[in-house]
Amino acid sequence: MPGNPHPKTDHLTPWKPGESGNPGGRRKRVLSDRYAELMDTVLPEELRKPLKLPAGALWGDAIALVAARTALKGNETGVMQRKEIADRLEGKSAQRIEVHGDQQVDFVVTFEQPLPRRVVESSSNSAHALDAVVRALALPEEERKRLGLKGEAEESSEGSKE
Numbered sequence: 001m002p003g004n005p006h007p008k009t010d011h012l013t014p015w016k017p018g019e020s021g022n023p024g025g026r027r028k029r030v031l032s033d034r035y036a037e038l039m040d041t042v043l044p045e046e047l048r049k050p051l052k053l054p055a056g057a058l059w060g061d062a063i064a065l066v067a068a069r070t071a072l073k074g075n076e077t078g079v080m081q082r083k084e085i086a087d088r089l090e091g092k093s094a095q096r097i098e099v100h101g102d103q104q105v106d107f108v109v110t111f112e113q114p115l116p117r118r119v120v121e122s123s124s125n126s127a128h129a130l131d132a133v134v135r136a137l138a139l140p141e142e143e144r145k146r147l148g149l150k151g152e153a154e155e156s157s158e159g160s161k162e
Contacts (some may be wrong), residue, residue: 037057038059039059039060039063040058040059040060041058041059042056042057042058042059043057043058043059043061043062047062048062051065051066053065054107067081067085068085069083071085
């Protein structure tokens, strides 16, 4: 398809040899980099103990645990958190886009290599996947019972009945 038939390029000047179009380089991701660093640091005791996480638990462990607990709620926040967890584990679902109009529109579509999907248990059942996330976070057994989740012993006995 042809480009813009009336480009406004009079104000543009070519780069001189050896000159960069981006002299400062790529912008630093200061906040994102700090979050990533924080996720791999040990959680302070005063935050770790109420969550009943094991000694040496990281900030990332605490955030994942709180996200999983929030996902168990039956309200809109729980629904949104379950969607977030599913998107993180399985990748976001494809989005449909519709465009209407009288003018010609050019689209550039770039396909990136998809990230490998992580398999959570062999079941596609959301409840099993969420239960696997909670179990992976080492939720104490009494907390699991309070939330009405199956324990490992109950699951293995159910599997032997089938």
